[in-house]
Amino acid sequence: MSNELSRRQFLAGATAFALGGAVFGLPRRAFADDAQAGSAIVILHTNDVHCAVGEADEKGATPLGYSALASYVADRKGVFGSGNVTLVDAGDAVQGNVMGTLTQGQALVDIMNATGYDYVIPGNHEFDYGMPQFNHLVGSANATYLSCNFTDKRPEVPTLMFAPYAIQDYPLAGGGTARVAFVGVTTPATLTASSPKSFWRSDDDHTCVYGFCEDDTGAALAAAVQNAVDQARTAGADYVVLLAHLGQDGSPDI
Numbered sequence: 001m002s003n004e005l006s007r008r009q010f011l012a013g014a015t016a017f018a019l020g021g022a023v024f025g026l027p028r029r030a031f032a033d034d035a036q037a038g039s040a041i042v043i044l045h046t047n048d049v050h051c052a053v054g055e056a057d058e059k060g061a062t063p064l065g066y067s068a069l070a071s072y073v074a075d076r077k078g079v080f081g082s083g084n085v086t087l088v089d090a091g092d093a094v095q096g097n098v099m100g101t102l103t104q105g106q107a108l109v110d111i112m113n114a115t116g117y118d119y120v121i122p123g124n125h126e127f128d129y130g131m132p133q134f135n136h137l138v139g140s141a142n143a144t145y146l147s148c149n150f151t152d153k154r155p156e157v158p159t160l161m162f163a164p165y166a167i168q169d170y171p172l173a174g175g176g177t178a179r180v181a182f183v184g185v186t187t188p189a190t191l192t193a194s195s196p197k198s199f200w201r202s203d204d205d206h207t208c209v210y211g212f213c214e215d216d217t218g219a220a221l222a223a224a225v226q227n228a229v230d231q232a233r234t235a236g237a238d239y240v241v242l243l244a245h246l247g248q249d250g251s252p253d254i
């Protein structure tokens with residue numbers, strides 16, 4: 001959520017769900033070399049990249065970079081099979097340095113398209129260039145945007161801007177498929193953690209016409225997430241993966 005935190009490093013996490021259990025954390029070469037196509041579900045994950053595509057940060061650490069990530073994605077697909085590897089991002093990719101500012105985020109979306117992202121969610125800084133540009137970026141992205149709590153409040157009944165979840169089918173070596181639902185969640189703090197005017201009806205009318213299931217207790221957000229999870233389970237998901245942009249400490253606490 002904050003630039004100071006996100007610029008420390010570019011994180012490419014890998015989560016591999018073995019058919020009999022789960023292995024979490026960074027990829028292990030021994031696990032990968034022994035794997036067979038269809039033996040695991042592999043989820044590669046980034047978040048809070050903030051345009052850090054290769055330059056060193058304030059501590060001198062150099063991020064992994066999208067080119068190395070794209071190579072790693074290809075490598076994992078070669079090991080596990082292309083149908084068993086999914087690349088996701090949990091927000092705040094398009095803002096953070098001059099590359100994002102000069103192109104209003106378009107350069108980062110183009111790079112993410114070339115990298116091969118499958119699902120992404122909007123973080124609070126995806127909205128920094130205003131709603132028209134946000135909509136343009138979404139339209140130019142190859143990845144599917146998800147959010148169970150980002151709503152257009154102009155209709156009588158608030159309407160979700162994106163699908164709350166998506167289900168991905170992964171082929172199993174013994175036949176059949178494992179079904180994994182990805183549920184997107186965007187922090188309600190976006191209304192103040194991005195440019196508030198992005199969500200106003202007009203410069204003269206500061207009524208927010210977009211929302212994130214915000215309330216004082218967090219109950220509305222929790223209900224939206226639970227509803228999406230329940231829907232995904234009803235639709236046949238064997239596993240549910242939450243892609244959430246909620247800050248290190250959670251926002252709100254619930």
